[in-house]
Amino acid sequence: MVPALLFALVAVLGSSCIAVASPVVDRAANTAYDYIVVGGGTAGSAVATRLSLGLPWASILLIEAGPSALGEDRINIPGRKGSTLGTVYDWNFTTTAQPGAKNRVFSVPRGKVLGGSSALNLMTWDRASAPEYDAWADLGNPGWDWPSMIAAMKKVETFTPSAHYHGSAGIGTSGPIKTVINRFIPAQQESWIPTLNGLGVPLNLESLGGNPLGVMYQPSNIDSAIYNRSYGANGYLTHAGSNLRVMAGTRVAKINLKKQSKKSQVATGVTLQDGTVIQAREEVVISAGSIQSPGLLELSGIGRRSTLDAAGISQVIDLPGVGENLQDHIRIQTSFQLKDNFTSFDILRYNTTFADEQLRLWRTGELSMYDYTGSGYTFMNWAAAGSNSSLLLSLARQAVGTSTSPVDRKKLGFLSNPAIPQLEVIFSDGYTGVKGYPAPGTPLYGKGFFSLIAAVMHPLSRGSVHIHSSNLTVPPTINPNYLSNEHDIQAAVEAVKYTRKIANTAPMSSLWTAEYEPGAAAVPETGNNDAQWRDFVLNTTLSIFHPVGTCAMLPRDQEGVVSPSLVVFGTENLRVVDASVMPVLVSGHVQTAVYGIAERAASIMVEDCNRRRGGGRLV
Ligand SMILES: Cc1cc2nc3c(=O)[nH]c(=O)nc-3n(C[C@H](O)[C@H](O)[C@H](O)COP(=O)(O)OP(=O)(O)OC[C@H]3O[C@@H](n4cnc5c(N)ncnc54)[C@H](O)[C@@H]3O)c2cc1C
Ligand SMILES: *[C@@H]1O[C@H](CO)[C@@H](O)[C@H](O)[C@H]1NC(C)=O
Ligand SMILES: *[C@@H]1O[C@H](CO)[C@@H](O)[C@H](O)[C@H]1NC(C)=O
Ligand SMILES: *[C@@H]1O[C@H](CO)[C@@H](O)[C@H](O)[C@H]1NC(C)=O
Ligand SMILES: *[C@@H]1O[C@H](CO)[C@@H](O)[C@H](O)[C@H]1NC(C)=O
Ligand SMILES: *[C@@H]1O[C@H](CO)[C@@H](O)[C@H](O)[C@H]1NC(C)=O
Numbered sequence: 001m002v003p004a005l006l007f008a009l010v011a012v013l014g015s016s017c018i019a020v021a022s023p024v025v026d027r028a029a030n031t032a033y034d035y036i037v038v039g040g041g042t043a044g045s046a047v048a049t050r051l052s053l054g055l056p057w058a059s060i061l062l063i064e065a066g067p068s069a070l071g072e073d074r075i076n077i078p079g080r081k082g083s084t085l086g087t088v089y090d091w092n093f094t095t096t097a098q099p100g101a102k103n104r105v106f107s108v109p110r111g112k113v114l115g116g117s118s119a120l121n122l123m124t125w126d127r128a129s130a131p132e133y134d135a136w137a138d139l140g141n142p143g144w145d146w147p148s149m150i151a152a153m154k155k156v157e158t159f160t161p162s163a164h165y166h167g168s169a170g171i172g173t174s175g176p177i178k179t180v181i182n183r184f185i186p187a188q189q190e191s192w193i194p195t196l197n198g199l200g201v202p203l204n205l206e207s208l209g210g211n212p213l214g215v216m217y218q219p220s221n222i223d224s225a226i227y228n229r230s231y232g233a234n235g236y237l238t239h240a241g242s243n244l245r246v247m248a249g250t251r252v253a254k255i256n257l258k259k260q261s262k263k264s265q266v267a268t269g270v271t272l273q274d275g276t277v278i279q280a281r282e283e284v285v286i287s288a289g290s291i292q293s294p295g296l297l298e299l300s301g302i303g304r305r306s307t308l309d310a311a312g313i314s315q316v317i318d319l320p321g322v323g324e325n326l327q328d329h330i331r332i333q334t335s336f337q338l339k340d341n342f343t344s345f346d347i348l349r350y351n352t353t354f355a356d357e358q359l360r361l362w363r364t365g366e367l368s369m370y371d372y373t374g375s376g377y378t379f380m381n382w383a384a385a386g387s388n389s390s391l392l393l394s395l396a397r398q399a400v401g402t403s404t405s406p407v408d409r410k411k412l413g414f415l416s417n418p419a420i421p422q423l424e425v426i427f428s429d430g431y432t433g434v435k436g437y438p439a440p441g442t443p444l445y446g447k448g449f450f451s452l453i454a455a456v457m458h459p460l461s462r463g464s465v466h467i468h469s470s471n472l473t474v475p476p477t478i479n480p481n482y483l484s485n486e487h488d489i490q491a492a493v494e495a496v497k498y499t500r501k502i503a504n505t506a507p508m509s510s511l512w513t514a515e516y517e518p519g520a521a522a523v524p525e526t527g528n529n530d531a532q533w534r535d536f537v538l539n540t541t542l543s544i545f546h547p548v549g550t551c552a553m554l555p556r557d558q559e560g561v562v563s564p565s566l567v568v569f570g571t572e573n574l575r576v577v578d579a580s581v582m583p584v585l586v587s588g589h590v591q592t593a594v595y596g597i598a599e600r601a602a603s604i605m606v607e608d609c610n611r612r613r614g615g616g617r618l619v
């Protein structure tokens with residue numbers, strides 16, 4: 001296990017105002033601001049920073065429930081990724097029991113810290129295919145397409161040039177988030193590209209430009225100068241103007257609304273958990289993430305009547321889409337025991353001397369195993385993975401059935417477009433499965449492993465997240481409906497079968513001695529093993545933590561919650577800016593899209609404000 005000395009003291013700030021960049025304390029005690037952003041996470045950090053820069057006259061307040069933890073090793077050190085899950089920095093949400101997955105309860109980690117989930121995530125930095133962003137426009141959101149999204153996403157990053165990335169498509173060069181293809185590449189990963197090439201998957205060393213199909217080195221959000229995680233708090237907020245105040249350790253209980261006209265409400269500000277009211281002169285932005293933004297709307301009286309009634313909240317705006325349309329990626333994985341002459345990331349678990357040496361190297365800026373984040377990735381469609389794509393498509397049609405939801409229809413369209421990835425596989429050094437690393441005292445303790453993590457890019461199940469109490473501290477009811485249809489189950493079966501196929505293909509097949517998970521005893525290697533694979537899928541499929549869609553940017557009569565300007569329907573000046581507005585889940589990991597949404601939102605807001613005020617402040 002990880003030695004105690006590796007745990008830095010957790011700096012937890014109480015309810016206090018801090019200026020992240022250049023401290024200006026005169027506004028600290030203000031009871032009114034021009035803009036209030038609720039949630040200092042991935043999108044909230046970005047939108048608050050851009051507003052402060054774009055509207056230098058305006059006062060901006062960013063309110064974050066969690067602490068600022070800029071010095072936290074478990075967040076900063078790439079090789080310690082995952083160590084914050086289940087800690088004070090995690091909201092520790094869980095799903096309801098999932099009938100499709102043997103009633104398992106899935107964990108739903110979410111960042112509760114300045115930077116939000118960007119402080120906890122696994123640092124994969126990628127983009128989906130161009131037509132997936134275009135789909136947002138098709139669904140009724142003019143302007144939300146690949147050209148506008150890639151322009152916004154490029155503003156986010158500064159990519160460190162790499163021999164492993166050819167060309168410049170999709171790459172940003174002057175944004176606040178630093179990205180790099182990790183310099184630490186384990187010897188066992190060298191087999192990755194040749195093995196996939198051997199399976200007919202082409203090399204793609206320009207995967208961020210709208211075509212992610214192929215096998216590639218994937219960047220991570222790491223500052224290559226110091227090898228620290230680069231995220232919302234240390235990336236964006238340190239670039240903000242002095243007109244931005246950050247209030248950490250403070251939870252917003254509700255948005256205050258005032259009737260403007262028969263059809264419209266104005267957000268006047270927020271009420272904090274302790275009852276304090278802070279006014280917003282211009283706008284309120286909710287950036288509490290896919291799991292908590294819908295709940296904040298509901299706590300403020302915006303949502304479906306039956307949900308609000310059940311929680312004892314009086315309805316202010318009837319908006320039945322709030323909390324619906326929850327979509328997520330599912331993941332499933334296999335693990336293999338490496339030959340003894342390889343050193344895997346697992347060594348940090350069992351050899352504290354080695355771990356201490358590596359940590360010292362990291363602290364002095366030298367190449368270290370603590371630099372490590374994965375970089376071996378592949379994205380493909382079902383045909384490329386040798387799966388029967390027409391079978392999967394027919395299962396998908398059955399799952400969608402007679403649904404007239406434009407989102408379901410769009411997902412069907414995704415499955416028939418060969419340019420859109422359906423399957424992702426990640427080479428993950430070290431053991432990252434479900435059954436657990438071998439316990440001390442057992443024969444395999446001290447052995448090294450690698451894992452192949454597969455993710456299904458377009459599962460058809462959609463679910464919901466709702467409050468069921470007016471008590472802010474009661475966690476929401478989260479039901480993603482994982483594996484609730486035959487398409488999603490078969491897609492996971494195809495995905496996991498393909499990982500075994502990869503491992504058994506040269507040169508990767510020469511690296512390992514035994515399949516550890518599931519292992520031949522659980523899923524035989526020959527003969528008809530379909531029933532066992534299916535059981536393995538039901539037993540071990542997890543989420544890869546990409547919930548989106550719960551305050552969807554869709555037309556109001558199609559369960560939409562926000563307009564294409566991200567304004568909540570029925571309000572004049574309340575916006576949602578985070579992963580929840582994504583109407584349909586895109587392939588790959590979602591943080592680049594979330595930051596891109598925030599960049600676009602800030603541009604729209606600055607433009608709106610300048611138009612309203614003729615460029616200057618009138619008040
Ligand atoms: C464990 C994990 C691994 C992941 N790995 C990757 C990856 O490798 N690559 C990738 O691209 N994506 C990854 N993701 C997904 C990605 O990180 C998220 O989609 C993204 O960060 C979500 O951003 P957000 O702004 O929507 O929400 P968040 O970043 O979660 O921000 C919401 C913020 O609001 C705050 N908040 C909530 N309610 C209140 C309130 N009432 N008052 C005040 N503050 C409040 C929260 O504390 C939080 O800071 C991962 C996610 C997780 C959890
Ligand atoms: C990088 O991380 C280390 C370890 O947590 C921390 O001490 C240091 O302040 C970080 N550097 C920056 C610039 O954030
Ligand atoms: C999450 O669980 C951990 C461990 O039980 C706990 O320390 C932490 O405070 C919890 N987080 C929240 C937000 O309650
Ligand atoms: C381990 O040995 C195998 C031969 O059994 C060889 O192919 C491989 O390159 C060696 N690995 C390392 C890291 O030296
Ligand atoms: C642990 O690491 C140290 C330092 O690299 C090394 O000398 C030692 O042999 C390792 N011990 C084991 C059990 O692997
Ligand atoms: C693919 O599945 C379809 C059923 O949808 C079936 O008719 C066809 O024979 C299958 N093709 C192969 C190659 O198995």
Ligand SMILES: *[C@@H]1O[C@H](CO)[C@@H](O)[C@H](O)[C@H]1NC(C)=O
Pocket residue numbers: 471472473474475
């Ligand atoms: C709110 O819920 C919490 C548990 O999450 C409970 O401890 C507290 O007493 C509740 N408050 C009220 C006013 O009911």
Ligand SMILES: *[C@@H]1O[C@H](CO)[C@@H](O)[C@H](O)[C@H]1NC(C)=O
Pocket residue numbers: 518522523532533535536539
């Ligand atoms: C699935 O889990 C059940 C119950 O734990 C177990 O009996 C079964 O062997 C598992 N199947 C596979 C393929 O892992």
